[in-house]
Amino acid sequence: MNIFEELGGKNSVFKCKKYLDHRFLPDNLPHRDDQIKSVAKYWIEALKGVTPPDVTIYGKTGTGKTAVAKFARKQLESISKEKDVNVRVEYIRCTDYTTEYQVIARLCQQMGQDVPYRGWTKAEVVHAFRDLFKKNVFGKNLILMIILDEIDILLKNDGDGLLYTLTRTENVSIASISNYVDFKQFIKPRVKSSLRDREIVFPPYNAQQLVDILKERSKLSFEDGVLNGDVIPLCAAMAAKEEGDARYALDLLRTSGELADEKGSETVYEDYVREAKEYIEHNKVTDIIMTLPSQQQKVLESILYLTKRKEEITSGRLYDVYKEFSKGDSVSYRRIFDFINELEMLGLISTKTISRGRGKGRTNIIDLQCDTELLEDAMWENN
DNA sequence: GCTCCACCGGAATAAAAGGGAA
DNA sequence: TTCCCTTTTATTCCGGTGGAGC
Numbered sequence: 198m199n200i201f202e203e204l205g206g207k208n209s210v211f212k213c214k215k216y217l218d219h220r221f222l223p224d225n226l227p228h229r230d231d232q233i234k235s236v237a238k239y240w241i242e243a244l245k246g247v248t249p250p251d252v253t254i255y256g257k258t259g260t261g262k263t264a265v266a267k268f269a270r271k272q273l274e275s276i277s278k279e280k281d282v283n284v285r286v287e288y289i290r291c292t293d294y295t296t297e298y299q300v301i302a303r304l305c306q307q308m309g310q311d312v313p314y315r316g317w318t319k320a321e322v323v324h325a326f327r328d329l330f331k332k333n334v335f336g337k338n339l340i341l342m343i344i345l346d347e348i349d350i351l352l353k354n355d356g357d358g359l360l361y362t363l364t365r366t367e368n369v370s371i372a373s374i375s376n377y378v379d380f381k382q383f384i385k386p387r388v389k390s391s392l393r394d395r396e397i398v399f400p401p402y403n404a405q406q407l408v409d410i411l412k413e414r415s416k417l418s419f420e421d422g423v424l425n426g427d428v429i430p431l432c433a434a435m436a437a438k439e440e441g442d443a444r445y446a447l448d449l450l451r452t453s454g455e456l457a458d459e460k461g462s463e464t465v466y467e468d469y470v471r472e473a474k475e476y477i478e479h480n481k482v483t484d485i486i487m488t489l490p491s492q493q494q495k496v497l498e499s500i501l502y503l504t505k506r507k508e509e510i511t512s513g514r515l516y517d518v519y520k521e522f523s524k525g526d527s528v529s530y531r532r533i534f535d536f537i538n539e540l541e542m543l544g545l546i547s548t549k550t551i552s553r554g555r556g557k558g559r560t561n562i563i564d565l566q567c568d569t570e571l572l573e574d575a576m577w578e579n580n
Numbered sequence: 581g582c583t584c585c586a587c588c589g590g591a592a593t594a595a596a597a598g599g600g601a602a
Numbered sequence: 603t604t605c606c607c608t609t610t611t612a613t614t615c616c617g618g619t620g621g622a623g624c
Contacts, residue, residue: 298584315584316624355585490587512611529589534613550612554598558610 209420210457210465216417217451219259219444222267227413228406229261235397236269236372243284243340243370244277251364251371256399259442262374265399266344273342283335286342291351297359300351301326304343308335323362330368341369348373401441407433410443411450419454424465428453431470449473482567483575485543493536494576495523500546501572504565512537512561537563545572 215221226233232254242249256262270286277284287307294300301322302312310325317325330339343363345351351359363369402410411429432453436446452473457465486494499518503510512533520527540546547566552559565572 296585313624315622316582318583321583528587530611531589532587535587550595552596552598552612553610554596555600555608556598556610558608559594559596559612560610561612 207458208461208463210423210454210463211418212420213418214451214454216414217447217454219447222264222271223413225413226261226264226268227409228402229265229399232261232265232397232399233269236265237272239395240269240273240342240370243273243342244280244282246282246338246340248340248368249342249370250395251373252395252397254372254374254397254399256376257401257440257442258376259436259440259444259446260399260401261443262399263346266346266372266374270342270344283337283339284342285335285339286344288344288346290346291349292347295351296355297351297362298322300345300359301362305329327366330366339368342372343369344372344374346374347376349375349377402437402443402446403441404430404433404437407436407441407443407446411446414447415450418451419465423454423457423463425467427467428465428470431467435470435474445477448477452476478568479571479574482545482571483578485545486572486575486579492523492528492532493539494579495519496533496536497540497545497572498522498576500540500563500565501569501576504569510563512563515563537561 216223236252236254239249239252254262254266267288270288273284274286285308287304289300289303291300294303298319299314301319302314302317305312305322305326308329310329312322312325329335330341333339345359360371360373363371408429411432415424415429429450432446432449435449436442439445449470453465453469456469456472456476457463460469462469486497489497496515496519499515499522500510502522503515503518508514512530515537516530516533519533537546537548541548545565545567547564549562549564550559551562
């Protein structure tokens with residue numbers, strides 16, 4: 198028997214898994230009506246042929262920012278077609294395009310203008326981009342809306358040059374999505390003033406709201422009656438603790454179902470959810486570590502070593518241990534400083550700067566933010 | 581040979597709070 | 603007790619280098 202047929206023929210609690218993927222865009226976004234309306238309120242200008250104001254969307258991971266933006270995009274595109282208005286909405290995730298050059302090149306490509314990855318100067322790419330408007334490639338009075346997802350990454354990497362360029366291009370409106378409320382610290386006043394900025398804040402979902410979301414998705418994705426009574430509330434409660442992260446809630450539910458399949462169970466039990474939680478956390482850490490550059494891994498190793506010895510980790514001590522570990526192949530403290538910041542961004546560690554007063558100076562106290570054993574396992578697996 | 585850009589490190593500057601003088 | 607000083611490191615600023623696409 199064909200192996201795929203054999204596996205495919207197995208009983209499953211799932212009807213269709215894709216609805217549990219956080220990237221799936223449902224027709225209905227529960228508990229986000231207000232946010233959708235806020236976005237629409239600004240974007241509606243586009244239908245009158247006016248460039249809408251730039252908007253900024255804030256909120257923690259899994260609060261539906263991307264989903265709402267994409268939802269609004271879909272709606273705007275369909276109505277503008279109906280009303281025969283010249284509007285285009287482009288979506289760009291700044292984790293994939295991390296510099297001004299890359300984003301603009303990508304925009305050109307999405308709009309049909311071929312641009313090389315390298316070789317052109319920044320100015321050439323910007324010209325090519327602006328030419329698309331000047332030459333009316335897409336007809337007259339095109340209004341271009343650009344959704345810049347996870348813009349904090351780009352701003353941190355590359356500064357605010359992109360925003361400067363885009364805000365200076367006529368008929369372009371920017372919707373930036375950020376996880377951090379204070380991402381504006383990266384924007385210089387010259388850009389701030391030209392950003393006619395409106396802010397929309399996405400609060401975290403509470404447990405009840407998560408239940409609603411999960412119920413809706415589970416109807417689409419699970420067979421009838423396979424979920425034991427408290428499975429959904431449990432997933433919701435766990436995710437609510439994780440700052441109301443809907444993505445996490447969906448992951449939990451999907452993984453629980455997968456565990457049920459694996460065990461050959463026809464029902465998803467609450468215990469599977471708890472197991473799924475462990476599994477997800479383990480995977481999260483291994484994934485992060487696998488993609489970490491080797492020097493950063495050494496830094497993490499040093500932190501792990503010091504944590505296990507229950508030593509207080511100051512930046513100076515960490516650098517000493519790191520140098521010891523890397524045996525000559527070490528980089529300067531200046532680099533380690535960046536690595537520590539990155540590890541903190543990834544949520545693996547936390548730092549606190551303190552001063553010890555005269556004669557003892559300042560230092561950073563570093564704390565491991567994940568389970569020691571989990572981390573150790575992950576590091577070991579990676580070797 | 582040109583450009584972008586990731587990676588790197590030196591040097592300048594900022595910061596916090598205990599110590600010590602008044 | 604108040605207030606400035608001192609110290610040490612955090613943090614920022616900025617420029618250099620080399621690989622890679624064109």
